[in-house]
Amino acid sequence: MSYARPTDRAGALRLHLNENTGGCSRAVIEAIRQISADEVAYYPDYTALLRECAAYFGVTESQLVLTNGLDEGLLALTVTAFRLKHASPGLPEAIIPTPAFEMYSVFVNAAGGKVVSVAPRPDFEFQTREVCDAVTDRTRIIFLTNPNNPTGQLIPRDAIREITRGTPSDVTIVIDEAYYDFCGETFLAELGGHSNVVIGRTFAKAHGLAGLRAGCLIGDPARLAPVRDAVPPYSLSVFAAAGWRAALRDREYLDWYRAQVIESRELLYAACTRLGLPYWKSAGNFVLIDVRKSGEPGEIVRAFAERGILVRDRSRDPGCAGCIRITAGVVRHTEIVVEALEGLCAVP
Incomplete structure (x- = not known):
């Protein structure tokens, strides 16, 4: 087995590798x-x-x-x-x-x-x-x-x-x-x-x-x-x-980013609830979401990429069929991905 680097795109919003979306201090x-x-x-x-x-x-x-x-x-x-x-x-x-x-x-x-x-x-x-x-x-x-x-x-x-x-x-x-x-x-x-x-x-x-x-x-x-x-x-x-x-x-920066992540997770949970998408409450800086009711995960990930947002297809992981993973970082970034999620997975 070898590690397959996820597809990158210059200038895109990087919500696919659980990085700190606010950068370092x-x-x-x-x-x-x-x-x-x-x-x-x-x-x-x-x-x-x-x-x-x-x-x-x-x-x-x-x-x-x-x-x-x-x-x-x-x-x-x-x-x-x-x-x-x-x-x-x-x-x-x-x-x-x-x-x-x-x-x-x-x-x-x-x-x-x-x-x-x-x-x-x-x-x-x-x-x-x-x-x-x-x-x-x-x-x-x-x-x-x-x-x-x-x-x-x-x-x-x-x-x-x-x-x-x-x-x-x-x-x-x-x-x-x-x-x-x-x-x-x-x-x-x-x-x-x-x-x-x-x-x-x-x-x-x-x-x-x-x-x-x-x-x-x-x-x-x-x-x-x-x-x-x-x-x-x-x-x-x-x-x-x-x-x-x-x-x-720099504990002040660490505390700020933690607070951003907590708020971002809640924004993602709320969006998933509105859209009827199953998800798992997370103790990390990301949320796993089952998007099967809205389409094939790979296609949805590609649709996000076309909107300039990178998220991760985790549907091939054991137990994760139909799932994508989205980084929960800076709140303004999360608001962007939530808007895209609502556009791609809107309830008919």
């Missing part, structure tokens, strides 16, 4: 402008960024690995989980409850492992028992996305606890909290009691640093040691390091 741009020619010429020093990022999360520096986007961290985590010596023969396995972020399967295949998909339940109720039952002697890593992408559904805390109890300690359990900033739900406070659990965070979404590539892994120092060895020593650019530090300090 001005403090980030100013920090990048202050970088000198010498700093560009030298390999970066991450000491201050590591210290400030650890303080931001309330963890020690040894519990944190900074990565060039969360993707780099998840790939390194997969590779190192598969490298651990086990007596059982056969390909190492990764359990992925679906639907899921498609890059998990890409990482597993790149690392030479086997994907064990767990089919979705009706209405995306989390598959706790099925995940536990899928664990075998060949299981090396389990990917949990909280909240889920593309559904926006949260995994109940008790479900995560049950999975950690039923999984051998040498199996890495990844909790991808890429959308934490939009819901506040995290397993971070319970991390100390689970040495095989690693939390992934990104600054691409709420902080608007997708173009700088800023992510990290949080976990037990011993579990992260092989990951630290696998990540290149200078994988973060000097621009990413400077912008990241500025983003950490």
Whole structure:
């Protein structure tokens, strides 16, 4: 499996990749402008960024690995989980409850492992028992996305606890909290009691640093040691390091964007209700909508594109037949997409 980049269009309203539609904060741009020619010429020093990022999360520096986007961290985590010596023969396995972020399967295949998909339940109720039952002697890593992408559904805390109890300690359990900033739900406070659990965070979404590539892994120092060895020593650019530090300090911008997302989600819910379109309330910065009553999802996505709006066709994801996903970001952008949605999916 390889990742298929969604179709882009210059000048279009980008509501297809769950990016921050307001951009990054001005403090980030100013920090990048202050970088000198010498700093560009030298390999970066991450000491201050590591210290400030650890303080931001309330963890020690040894519990944190900074990565060039969360993707780099998840790939390194997969590779190192598969490298651990086990007596059982056969390909190492990764359990992925679906639907899921498609890059998990890409990482597993790149690392030479086997994907064990767990089919979705009706209405995306989390598959706790099925995940536990899928664990075998060949299981090396389990990917949990909280909240889920593309559904926006949260995994109940008790479900995560049950999975950690039923999984051998040498199996890495990844909790991808890429959308934490939009819901506040995290397993971070319970991390100390689970040495095989690693939390992934990104600054691409709420902080608007997708173009700088800023992510990290949080976990037990011993579990992260092989990951630290696998990540290149200078994988973060000097621009990413400077912008990241500025983003950490600008809580006002983060609060503003969170409020925009909350209001935008409500606008999308209200539009779907008026149009009679099934949807799922989301804990992320996006909403999954079933548009089958109005037409074929691919055609509707193309119709949005003709109006200068990019949204994502998720109808091929397990359990997502007929669905598209729309980013909920800046309110004025959401008002534009709602107007288009009403034009394309109007009740006859």
